[in-house]
Amino acid sequence: MKLKPKFKCTAAVLALALAGCWSSLASLPVLQSIFPQVVSGGQGSDCPGPFTGYSIMTNSAGSIWITPPAGATNGILTDLSAYPAPYASVASVMRKSDLMTWCAGNYVDFPVKSGDRFQLKMFVVSGMPTNTPVVLNLQVVWQ
Numbered sequence: 274m275k276l277k278p279k280f281k282c283t284a285a286v287l288a289l290a291l292a293g294c295w296s297s298l299a300s301l302p303v304l305q306s307i308f309p310q311v312v313s314g315g316q317g318s319d320c321p322g323p324f325t326g327y328s329i330m331t332n333s334a335g336s337i338w339i340t341p342p343a344g345a346t347n348g349i350l351t352d353l354s355a356y357p358a359p360y361a362s363v364a365s366v367m368r369k370s371d372l373m374t375w376c377a378g379n380y381v382d383f384p385v386k387s388g389d390r391f392q393l394k395m396f397v398v399s400g401m402p403t404n405t406p407v408v409l410n411l412q413v414v415w416q
Contacts, residue, residue, distance in 0.1 A: 320376035321363035321396040328409045330393040338369050338390040345415040350393050351380035353410040359400035362409075367392040385415070 314325045321327075329337050330350075341348060352362040364381040367374045369390040375383040383391070395411050 320374075321365060321398055324363070324396040324398050325401040326407070327394055327396045328411065330395075330411055330413065337392050339393055339413070340390050341385045341415045343387070345385045347382065347416045348385050348391065349380060349382050349414045349416075350395070351412045351414070352395050353412050354402075354408075355410070356400065356402045360397070360402060361399045363396045363398050365394045365396060367394070 314327075315323075330339060331337055332339050348366070350364045350366055352364060354360070354362070362379045363376060364379060365374060365376045366381055366383045368383075369392065370388075375381045385391075393411070393413055395409055397407075397409075401407065
């Protein structure tokens with residue numbers, strides 16, 4: 274997993290924030306930019322519908338289940354890839370405890386409570402970029 278913080282801070286503070294131990298500053302957003310590869314394609318449900326490919330965010334241990342930092346009450350998953358039209362994506366977030374899924378355009382907003390873990394996925398629904406390898410720039414903001 275590659276991380277590109279949108280703010281400057283020491284590596285120790287960043288490591289604590291990503292581990293979910295930043296309880297004293299939990300009201301501040303924590304930003305992570307992930308550069309995953311797009312893999313496979315297929316037919317989804319109503320959301321995302323037909324898709325060309327998808328990418329799943331992973332944590333530093335390689336797990337697809339992401340734990341928000343302590344004190345977070347909201348998350349926003351966004352595709353920042355900025356490929357030209359006809360590229361389009363659909364963001365999807367699934368909560369592990371009950372498989373509740375939020376799905377919307379190129380970003381999705383979802384509620385967070387203590388103990389939640391999430392699968393963060395971005396579907397490419399049209400205009401697959403021709404770059405080899407295809408790289409998506411995904412960002413999750415914890416608030």
